[in-house]
Amino acid sequence: MFRLRQAAGVFARTASSSELKDADNKPFIxxxxxxxxxxxxxxxxxxxxxxxxxxxxxxxxYPEKAEDVVITTGFYKN
Known part of the structure; x- marks a missing residue:
């Protein structure tokens, strides 16, 4: 199962979750x-x-693939 985890909660994958775009309309997922x-x-x-x-x-x-799982961590730049 694909999940997006944000500090505010966990979101299960839907057709639209992989379509998420950032503030510049970039499909970052x-x-x-x-x-x-x-x-x-x-x-x-x-x-x-x-x-x-x-x-x-x-x-x-920073995504990394481990078998069939993608684990991602990240940070905000100042």
């Missing part, structure tokens, strides 16, 4: 999955609302 699927790991930058400040900030995600 598709890019994360493509990066993990093609080279196994990498970095994806996108714009997202930081829950600590409620401001849109640049965020970096």
């Amino acid at each position: 598709k890019e994360i999955l493509a990066k993990a699927g093609s080279v196994g790991r990498g970095r994806v930058n996108y714009e997202w609302v930081n829950p600590a400040s409620n401001a849109i900030q640049q965020k970096s995600a």
Whole structure:
């Protein structure tokens, strides 16, 4: 099962979850999955609302594929 986990909660995959776009209309979930699927790991930058400040900030995600699971961590850039 595919899940998106955000500080605010867990969202089960739907047809639209892989279509999520950032503040610049970039389909970042598709890019994360493509990066993990093609080279196994990498970095994806996108714009997202930081829950600590409620401001849109640049965020970096680091996906890595382990068998059939993609694990991603990330951080907000200042």
